[in-house]
Amino acid sequence: MYETLPELANVALQAEGASGPALDGAAAAGLAVGLAALGAGYAERGIGAAAVGALAEDDSLFVQGLILTVLPETLVILALVVVFILG
Secondary structure (H helix, E strand, O other): HHHHHHHHHHHHHHOOOOOOOOOOOOHHHHHHHHHHHHHHHHHHHHHHHHHHHHHHHHHHHHHHHHHHHHHOHHHHHHHHHHHHHHO
8 A cells, every 4th residue: 555655646746747736626635535534544443442452351441442432533524624614
């Protein structure tokens, strides 16, 4: 996955022979929200497993586990808010 990122950046920043960006505003916004959701899912993968393990050991850690599990989702919500404000 990481080897495709420079190619994606080249496509997003400049198309061959074009003077402007290859992506219009709506496509760039969709890409931003999609990458934010991908990052939040990647972060939640480890946080969710750790929260369930901690909850199995001690029931009093439910609130802390819930907060840490929901925290990455706020990144996607903020990305959507930015899209609606700028769009």
